[in-house]
Amino acid sequence: MSGHGPAQVMTATKSGPLIGRAEVPGDKSISHRALIFGAMAVGETRITGLLEGQDVLDTASAMRAFGAEVTQHGQGAWSVHGVGVGGFREPTGVIDFGNSGTGVRLIMGAMATTAMTATFTGDASLRKRPMGRVTDPLALFGTQAYGRRGGRLPMTLVGAANPVPVRYTTPMPSAQVKSAVLLAGLNAPGQTVVIEREATRDHSERMLVGFGAELVVEQTDEGNVITLTGQPDLRPQVVAVPRDPSSAAFPVCAALIVEGSDIFVPGVSQNLTRNGVYLTLVEMGADITFENPREEGGEPVADLRVKFSEMTGIEVPPERAPSMIDEYPVLAVVAANATGRTVMRGIKELRVKESDRIDAMARGLEACGVMVEEDEDTLIVHGRGPGSMPGGATCATHLDHRIAMSFLVAGMASVAPISIDDASPIATSFPLFEGLMTGLGATLTKA
Numbered sequence: 051m052s053g054h055g056p057a058q059v060m061t062a063t064k065s066g067p068l069i070g071r072a073e074v075p076g077d078k079s080i081s082h083r084a085l086i087f088g089a090m091a092v093g094e095t096r097i098t099g100l101l102e103g104q105d106v107l108d109t110a111s112a113m114r115a116f117g118a119e120v121t122q123h124g125q126g127a128w129s130v131h132g133v134g135v136g137g138f139r140e141p142t143g144v145i146d147f148g149n150s151g152t153g154v155r156l157i158m159g160a161m162a163t164t165a166m167t168a169t170f171t172g173d174a175s176l177r178k179r180p181m182g183r184v185t186d187p188l189a190l191f192g193t194q195a196y197g198r199r200g201g202r203l204p205m206t207l208v209g210a211a212n213p214v215p216v217r218y219t220t221p222m223p224s225a226q227v228k229s230a231v232l233l234a235g236l237n238a239p240g241q242t243v244v245i246e247r248e249a250t251r252d253h254s255e256r257m258l259v260g261f262g263a264e265l266v267v268e269q270t271d272e273g274n275v276i277t278l279t280g281q282p283d284l285r286p287q288v289v290a291v292p293r294d295p296s297s298a299a300f301p302v303c304a305a306l307i308v309e310g311s312d313i314f315v316p317g318v319s320q321n322l323t324r325n326g327v328y329l330t331l332v333e334m335g336a337d338i339t340f341e342n343p344r345e346e347g348g349e350p351v352a353d354l355r356v357k358f359s360e361m362t363g364i365e366v367p368p369e370r371a372p373s374m375i376d377e378y379p380v381l382a383v384v385a386a387n388a389t390g391r392t393v394m395r396g397i398k399e400l401r402v403k404e405s406d407r408i409d410a411m412a413r414g415l416e417a418c419g420v421m422v423e424e425d426e427d428t429l430i431v432h433g434r435g436p437g438s439m440p441g442g443a444t445c446a447t448h449l450d451h452r453i454a455m456s457f458l459v460a461g462m463a464s465v466a467p468i469s470i471d472d473a474s475p476i477a478t479s480f481p482l483f484e485g486l487m488t489g490l491g492a493t494l495t496k497a
């Protein structure tokens with residue numbers, strides 16, 4: 051959906067202790083993939099714990115447009131009747147991915163090696179984001195792409211009628227690019243190889259194996275070498291989506307900076323390609339205990355107990371960036387409430403997310419009285435100490451759910467309230483954010 055609702059101003063006021071249980075929604079990356087892989091299997095895939103955020107709902111609509119039958123049975127309970135690898139039907143209209151980079155990039159890959167034409171668009175944020183990073187490797191399979199200047203949406207892809215397998219080294223750490231190439235490789239004969247120098251989230255690899263694809267990952271001096279054998283018969287699966295560690299970071303960081311807080315966040319994925327923010331918070335002095343570690347839905351999960359903590363700024367190791375790429379905005383808020391400097395390097399990918407997240411965080415934090423430094427690839431936040439961020443500003447969110455949630459978390463611990471100009475994008479990834487946070491004791495008001 052391109053249209054968000056009307057802009058919704060929201061204000062967070064300094065909160066008393068956050069106390070209680072925070073059940074965060076299903077993982078967004080796994081939810082997209084469950085629908086897409088389910089659509090490419092033959093038979094019925096059953097999903098529980100699906101994230102019902104707008105981004106994932108847009109992927110469900112897209113899979114219907116390509117011919118799969120996608121049905122909701124109850125909260126988080128969905129089924130997908132897939133059409134098999136190469137079985138997509140040509141969509142009759144333009145496919146609108148709203149705010150979702152993952153949805154559009156993965157599905158471009160999924161249709162790229164089937165003889166059909168499809169046209170993609172998105173909201174004002176998605177139409178600014180680069181698609182060349184996906185259409186360049188897809189061209190190697192024989193796929194043609196016609197978009198706006200700079201490889202922007204709206205864009206039409208003509209799938210390769212006689213695809214050839216591809217060997218591709220991703221030029222930037224991106225699970226979306228890696229996954230698009232693997233999805234295209236599904237319908238190419240022979241072996242498609244993707245090499246990534248830095249490991250990114252590995253949900254596609256894990257889930258493709260689960261769906262019955264022949265896929266091997268080797269760790270070499272070049273990085274991870276992923277070899278997929280094309281044209282498998284994917285088998286439908288039962289997928290239990292674990293809770294999203296990126297969404298969990300918001301209540302976790304809020305509890306860490308609001309004095310007296312003590313919360314419990316059950317069943318959060320601790321996949322090593324996703325848990326960088328938790329390692330970083332612990333290094334800063336966060337009181338987080340990881341209880342009852344176990345496996346759920348093929349992913350390592352733990353229950354998190356989180357208490358208010360006095361924290362110290364650190365240098366975040368740049369090689370950790372891919373495992374916490376979506377968590378830098380809220381980490382910057384924690385950094386502002388820590389003592390000393392927090393240095394975040396190697397993060398230029400943040401500039402091509404739903405907004406330029408380095409710029410959005412730097413401008414918003416400055417408006418709230420926090421000193422920051424930035425360059426193309428870096429954000430440095432000078433901490434004010436616990437509960438000492440002045441606040442008292444309205445921060446621009448640029449159609450970016452993570453910027454919106456980050457500044458609301460900031461306002462829960464700042465001296466004066468913090469407003470955001472638009473809370474509506476939060477529904478893309480965390481529709482129940484407001485209720486969950488107010489349930490813990492936060493004060494959020496709509497204008």
Ligand SMILES: O=C(O)C1=C[C@@H](OP(=O)(O)O)[C@@H](O)[C@H](O)C1
Pocket residue numbers: 078079080152223224225226227229251375376399
């Ligand atoms: O593959 C995925 O599910 C995602 C990959 C990441 O994007 P990039 O591939 O652009 O790094 C991440 O930021 C996004 O939220 C989800």
Ligand SMILES: C=C(OP(=O)(O)O)C(=O)O
Pocket residue numbers: 105149150151152153376403404452479
């Ligand atoms: C970058 C994100 O998502 P996407 O690329 O799917 O829009 C995100 O959720 O932070």
